[in-house]
Amino acid sequence: MRTIQELADTTSSHNTDLLVKRWLERIVDAAQKKFFFTQFVQQFDLPPGTKDLVVPYRYGYLATMSDTTTEGTPMTWTTMDNLKGVTFTPTIHGYGIAISNHALRINAVNLIQAARAELANYLGDTVDLAVATAVSNATETTTVSKGAQVIWGGDATTTTSLEVGDVLTTGMVAKGKRYLTSVSAFTPTGFKSAEAKSPWFPEPASPFVLFIRPEQEELFLTDSQFINAAEYGSGEVVANGEIGKYLGIRVITSNNLTTATDWAVGEDTAGTTCIMMKANAAGGLAWGQRPRLRVFEFPSELEQRLILETAYIAQPVHNDAIVKLKVLDA
16 A cells, blocks of 8 residues: 555655756866966976986176286286076876766766866866975075065064055065165075075066965055056057056056965964066976877776876976065955
């Protein structure tokens, strides 16, 4: 004998897995993070059969040279010891997606194409993050040697002394520009280094670039001083993610900057290390293997496989071409 429950009506809410479904024949993409740091560093390719690449750079122009002022006397020779090199050793990275033949047969969506887009997006973001991390970790200035310089929000001198309201300001941007162009280098605590730094200046092919997060972009877009100055000449090329040009510095919004939640002790506010740097001088990206995508059948598993293979490394080159602006997001 059937129970009352068994005789209950069966509606469309039951057995939903058996309903006829029609899938849209395209994928509605999630928002992709854009890749901006790789636009502003030098990229190098290692020749086949090479494990390491040494990128030579001038540590700084000679401050003095021996001067012979008397005729008939031997020349006094100057030692040129200002050329150095950064060693790039790319590391291997591989990513793969396997799709069953059955899934390929029953799906209206082109799964191979979708997988290719996933791999390309992931690698692009990963490489861009590697570049951002490399310049963010650049060696900082000490009392005896030049390096990257740090500007703090408000009157802070450490991450833990930041307070609510110690956000990025246009005044900090102006100070960062001075830090890049000056021959004086300062430690994170404000002491002048005994070693002079290179005086960097923006050039059309190697501009000054300021990387900020959306939190700082919001502050700038409500700052009349920034809005009034962030103008471009006609026909000027605007880089991906660029929101303006302030004091001749290109301002780029990126989500790949270093962030922290343990700054400003006792405050529930995240912090960001914004980066101002001289493009094509601050950092480099070396490829041991440019991204290579292969799609092939794997009959023993009844599937198709996609493999993305690459080898790369990102590193700072000129540490003193980098200024870190450490601020809270609110």
